[in-house]
Amino acid sequence: MGYELRQATTLDDLAEMHRLRRDVLFARRGRAAIYNDDHPDDAVANHLKFLLVLDGERIGTARLDLVQGVAKLRLVVIAEERQRQGHGAVMEQLITGHANRLGITTLLVNSAPDAVGFYEKCGWQREIWDASELVGAASDCVQMAKYL
Numbered sequence: 001m002g003y004e005l006r007q008a009t010t011l012d013d014l015a016e017m018h019r020l021r022r023d024v025l026f027a028r029r030g031r032a033a034i035y036n037d038d039h040p041d042d043a044v045a046n047h048l049k050f051l052l053v054l055d056g057e058r059i060g061t062a063r064l065d066l067v068q069g070v071a072k073l074r075l076v077v078i079a080e081e082r083q084r085q086g087h088g089a090v091m092e093q094l095i096t097g098h099a100n101r102l103g104i105t106t107l108l109v110n111s112a113p114d115a116v117g118f119y120e121k122c123g124w125q126r127e128i129w130d131a132s133e134l135v136g137a138a139s140d141c142v143q144m145a146k147y148l
Contacts, residue, residue: 002054002055003052003053003054003090003094004052004053004054005050005051005052005053005091005094005095005098006050006051006053007048007049007050007051008049008050008051008061009049013051013058014049016051016058016061017049017051017058017061018035018037020058020060020061020077020079021035021061021075021077022035022037023080024077024078024079024080025075025076025077028080029137031137034137041063041065041074042063044065046065046066046067047063047064047065047066047074048063048064048065048066049061049063050062050063050064050091050095050098052078052087052090052091052094054082054087059078059079059082059087060076060077060078060079060082060087060088060091061075061076061077062074062075062076062077062091062095063075064095064098064099066102066104069103069104069105069106070104070105070106070107070108071099071102071104071106071107071108072107072108072109073095073107073108073109074109074110076088076091076109076115078091088118089118089121089122092119092122093122096122096146096148099148100148104148105147105148106145106146106147106148107124107145107146107147107148108129108130108143108144108145109124109143109144109145109146110133110134110138110141110142110143111124111141111142111143111144112140112141112142113140113141113142116142116144119144119146120144122146123146124144124145124146125144125145125146126142126143126144127143127144127145128143129143129145130143131143
C-alpha cells in the first residue's frame with residue numbers, strides 16, 4: 001500500500017477534508033449542523049491541514065497548529081469504512097515525523113474519550129496542558145501530550 005501525507009491545498013482536497021470532518025467527526029456525535037467549512041482557524045498560516053492518501057484515495061485528515069516548538073493536533077479523522085485497519089497509526093507516525101522535521105518538540109491533542117487508548121499505544125500520555133480548551137464541544141475530551 002502506498003501512503004502519502006500531503007497538505008490539503010487544492011479545492012478538491014479541501015472539499016474532501018471538510019466532508020471527512022463533517023461526516024465522520026461531527027455527524028457521528030450529532031453535531032454536523034455546527035460544522036463550519038469557513039472556520040477562521042483553518043485560514044491561519046501556521047495551521048497546516050493534511051490529508052492521508054492511500055493509493056490515490058483520501059482516507060484521513062488532520063490539522064497541525066504550530067506555535068513555538070509545540071504543535072496541537074486537531075480534527076483527526078479516518079474515513080469510517082477505513083477505521084480499525086491501522087491507517088490512523090500510519091497517519092499519526094507521518095504527522096509526528098513531519099512535526100519532528102519542523103523542529104517541533106511537543107505534540108498536544110484533545111482526544112475524544114474513545115481514542116485515548118489509540119493515542120496511548122502511539123506513545124502519547126495523559127496530561128492537562130490547557131484546561132480552558134475543555135469547554136463546549138470539547139468538554140468530554142482528554143488532553144494528551146507526546147514528546148519528540
